Amino acid sequence: MAEKTKTDKTTAKLSEDQLKELAIHNRFTLKEVKLMHEEFFKKYPTGKLDKKTYLGGDFTEKHKEKFCQMLFDHYDTNKDGFVDFKELFQIASVTQRGTHEEKMRYLFDFYDLNKDGYISEEEVVEMVDAMKPKDSPDEKDNNDDTKSVDTRASVKEALNKLGKKVDKKKISFEDFLQAASQGEFVILFLV
Numbered sequence: 001m002a003e004k005t006k007t008d009k010t011t012a013k014l015s016e017d018q019l020k021e022l023a024i025h026n027r028f029t030l031k032e033v034k035l036m037h038e039e040f041f042k043k044y045p046t047g048k049l050d051k052k053t054y055l056g057g058d059f060t061e062k063h064k065e066k067f068c069q070m071l072f073d074h075y076d077t078n079k080d081g082f083v084d085f086k087e088l089f090q091i092a093s094v095t096q097r098g099t100h101e102e103k104m105r106y107l108f109d110f111y112d113l114n115k116d117g118y119i120s121e122e123e124v125v126e127m128v129d130a131m132k133p134k135d136s137p138d139e140k141d142n143n144d145d146t147k148s149v150d151t152r153a154s155v156k157e158a159l160n161k162l163g164k165k166v167d168k169k170k171i172s173f174e175d176f177l178q179a180a181s182q183g184e185f186v187i188l189f190l191v
């Protein structure tokens with residue numbers, strides 16, 4: 001049972017046609033896609049990045065592990081427990097070549113943890129908590145509940161600042177976009 005060998009030969013590299021398709025639909029040149037594809041397979045010969053490898057990477061600071069797990073889950077769009085080249089490429093496509101609205105949509109979807117189309121107070125609290133360093137001296141004596149209360153107060157305050165546009169503390173994508181255009185989302189996401 002423990003022996004679950006992953007001899008998955010189906011995770012072969014993408015074909016030239018598939019790469020061409022990706023390039024066309026994502027505002028990249030074929031040369032750029034090929035290069036990224038090559039780099040990805042050099043790093044992950046199986047074509048799959050698993051969570052353990054991702055979390056063990058240089059970019060994961062210990063206290064941000066929860067946040068990195070959330071990021072990984074967001075990248076893994078088909079929820080098979082791995083991030084493959086196509087999934088990773090989609091991120092590059094949005095962050096490097098996307099329009100402002102596409103980038104905002106991506107950020108919005110990330111914060112919308114339960115994917116109901118709204119960012120709720122709970123979701124912002126959870127995200128902010130995940131991003132907070134867990135080992136700062138001030139917080140050592142506090143338990144998780146106390147920390148959440150502090151976070152909740154800051155989040156409430158930030159949401160109130162968006163109050164005129166936010167209905168019942170739930171932010172729709174339109175609210176989000178409008179707030180972002182006025183620079184207000186910076187307040188919201190840096191509490």
Ligand SMILES: [Ca+2]
Nearest residue numbers: 076078080082
């Ligand atoms: Ca996946």
Ligand SMILES: [Ca+2]
Nearest residue numbers: 112114116118
């Ligand atoms: Ca939601």
